[in-house]
Amino acid sequence: MTRAPGPSAQPVPSGESAPPERADTPWTVPNALSLMRLALIPVFVWVLMGADSPGWALAILIVSGLSDWLDGKLARWLDQSSKIGALLDPAADRLYVIVIPICFGLKGYVPWWVIGLIVARDVLLLGTAPLLKSRGITALPTLYIGKAATFALMSSFPWLLGGQIDGIVGTVAFPIGWAFLIWGVGMYLWTLVLYWIQTVQVVRTLPRGMAAAAAADR
Numbered sequence: 137m138t139r140a141p142g143p144s145a146q147p148v149p150s151g152e153s154a155p156p157e158r159a160d161t162p163w164t165v166p167n168a169l170s171l172m173r174l175a176l177i178p179v180f181v182w183v184l185m186g187a188d189s190p191g192w193a194l195a196i197l198i199v200s201g202l203s204d205w206l207d208g209k210l211a212r213w214l215d216q217s218s219k220i221g222a223l224l225d226p227a228a229d230r231l232y233v234i235v236i237p238i239c240f241g242l243k244g245y246v247p248w249w250v251i252g253l254i255v256a257r258d259v260l261l262l263g264t265a266p267l268l269k270s271r272g273i274t275a276l277p278t279l280y281i282g283k284a285a286t287f288a289l290m291s292s293f294p295w296l297l298g299g300q301i302d303g304i305v306g307t308v309a310f311p312i313g314w315a316f317l318i319w320g321v322g323m324y325l326w327t328l329v330l331y332w333i334q335t336v337q338v339v340r341t342l343p344r345g346m347a348a349a350a351a352a353d354r
Contacts, residue, residue, distance in 0.1 A: 191301060292315075295313030
């Protein structure tokens with residue numbers, strides 16, 4: 137996990153190439169795990185919504201969470217970092233963060249206003265993309281609190297699902313799941329503020345003409 141600076145840090149323009157190049161090959165073990173996580177999303181939806189089996193749905197989330205942890209470790213241990221892997225892993229995280237709460241809302245596990253906050257945050261964050269692109273910036277530095285927010289949200293899902301199981305398991309898991317969810321949503325919304333602060337700083341400090349000139353020089 138890479139710790140990124142806070143809102144005062146300067147983003148990296150698209151023309152600069154400070155980070156080391158990743159391999160182009162998609163055929164790696166970490167990528168296979170990321171693809172498996174993506175493939176498990178429709179399986180999870182069917183098991184929870186169609187088969188109405190929260191126990192098996194919980195098992196799928198546990199397997200998905202373990203593979204998410206393992207693919208990052210293997211990428212470093214086996215030196216198999218790749219460009220496609222840098223896209224697959226966050227894409228899987230984003231889909232889980234959107235699809236699972238919607239399923240929970242349909243099942244009545246989580247109120248819709250909580251789900252609305254999560255989805256609205258991602259939609260509002262998309263508004264930074266054209267502003268950054270106009271300044272020649274492809275992406276802002278990843279915030280550590282953003283990683284923590286995603287971790288808290290992803291941790292809340294299996295606990296909330298376990299809370300639907302009868303007996304002592306449900307009694308213990310339910311409040312833990314809500315604790316993770318509240319903490320995760322709070323940090324998730326705060327990162328929206330921080331990313332917009334960074335975007336405003338970029339727009340103010342990097343004139344549009346300067347970005348165009350830099351692109352023309354490349």
